[in-house]
Amino acid sequence: MVTGNEHVFDNIYETRDYILNLEKQALAEDKTRHSAPICFSGTDDIMSFHKNHVSLGIRDSVDYPFTAYFNDASDEKFILNRLFSGRYSLKPNLREHAFLYRGETEFHAPCVPNLFRNPKKAYYLDYIIYGDEMFRLILSHPLVQLLDIGVSLKGRKFCFEMNLYGLIQHYYNKSSLLDMTSDINVAMFFATHKYDWKTDSYTPIEDDCHEPGILYYYRLDIRRDFQPQPNGERLSTIGLQVFPRSGRQKGFLYDMCRNNNFNSLPQLQAFRFKHDSAIARDINCVMNGGDKLFPPDILMKHWKNSSRNPNIVSLDAVKINKTRNPEETVDSLIIKLKKDYNIEVVDYKPVLSQQELHEYFESMKDGSFWKEFCNQIYIPGDDGSVMQELLDVPNKPEYEWAFKEDIEHTVDFKKGSLLKNLNCVYE
Template sequence: MVTGNEYIFPNIDDALEYVLENEQEALTLDRKRQVAPCVPEQPTSSFLKPGMVPKLIPVDSLDYPYSGYFNNAPSESFVMSRLASGRYSLKPNLRERKYLFRGETEFHSPCIPSLFRKNKQKQYIEELAIGQEMELLMLSHPLVQLLDLGVELNGQLFRFEMNLFGLTQHYYNKTCFLDMTSSPQVAAFFATTDYDWKTDTYSPILDEEHVAGILYYYSLDIDTDFKEVPLTTIGLQVFHVVVNSMVFFIS
């Protein structure tokens, strides 16, 4: 978040300490995060009698839409959440998170998704085709197919919605998504390291003349995120790369 009151710190540890203290203060002041909202069940029939009050979804139910914010799970765990599509997603636990984070080695205003970083480029057919090929490859994985078709537990079918398009970005494909993470340490890593495409390795930035790395943060709002704000989740997935990640869709 660029507010016009940015700070420069001598090291990443001081920057993290400041941001996390700011986050906890903002979380304490956020009234929406004090008490879990009441959410009525959607009636299965349109023949509700006048005056009938729909039952409320229990907070500890898998169908509770705010389970990522209100739960008793460990903070480092992933929480199973029911999406508007009726499918489920394994999201990072945001109970103690007011911010999502993004780290970059230098300041960019605005931050631009990898697909749109060439100013003169007008067509993106090649990049999108490569991304779709990656999606199809991931969809061919037996575990991905299993979760897509659904797993039956106690007589109920649970189908999972995997953000394969967003996941392609984590395998070096260009997309219209902009990564954010629920882990401030992950953002700090990307703010203080250089990536070498030839060797596929990261190394710490030790040059004292290098411009300051940047920690961006986004303030979560449970009323608008994933609804009015085009935010979507990557979260826990079947491949060896596990990412506590959210992505913005930039249109």
């Protein structure tokens, strides 16, 4: 268990160097990293995956379940990685990483996601319903719809895993998720900067007498990573998405249960360091004041500029919430929202406005956004032809609706996995 009482380093740079040396040693000692495994005994999901989807021993393939660990890509690339669900994620490259990282300005005991930080609160419907509202909003974005429904490349359908509950946390909502990153520089930024909710900005900690900061590392384990744990918790990828924050932050998420403590994870270590204002300013400069990690995008602008009434949510949000609360009904949720939180449910669609969509389509005209998005992706086993076809997606008639404003939108939303349990929303 992490207690926060460990040795205190003189500054975060010393802490970083110490952790990176530990990581180098861990990579050298991890025998599973020396050659790509075919499978592990006892892992039925992986065995089943191989039997049904991949020729054993093929490493350089999008079907290989460990391709994020074994590839020939640069560290900056996001690896097209087939999941056990059969869908694909764009995972930060883990080839040279034995650890994920998390930074905090001081030690918290317990360390829990923002959803659970009020110990007196036992029911979270009011917090979660606002996230469901944003979930529905995100689904109105054309590229989210396209990647969820999928694109055909070289005669093969690629449907992408869009971690929308991870995304809603990045845009002002509470969740049961804790952020981690494969980039220690990202963790260092969060460990040395304080957030101002009113200005939605980060500033370096100038008080050298501030409580010691914390750099965590979470030791990766190929045998269990990204699989549900007995207690229901799980490590997942957010990685590269339509909205840039999670990609810039090389994001991973740990989904926690209520009353559990992140500090209690056996694969976790924490290192304390003294704050140094000069170093914090240096890190702030490297991250361009945080703009490198929080670039402006359509979702941020919508959520910040909207005149959303906190006492009103959409019926769609309630229906989305119902899919994760089978013991509830739509009517029971409506009653609880009104009785317990004074939140009215109204039948409207939380979607991007016509002006916002117009600005999106205008931004897609020169093709630079899609080109930049695709060029961040590494496709295992590709001779270049799959990537070329991916780059050409905006020019294919069946996908033009996601890129061109004047094309009629005729997609059946119910085909996407994000929507398969939400059909009632679109009836």
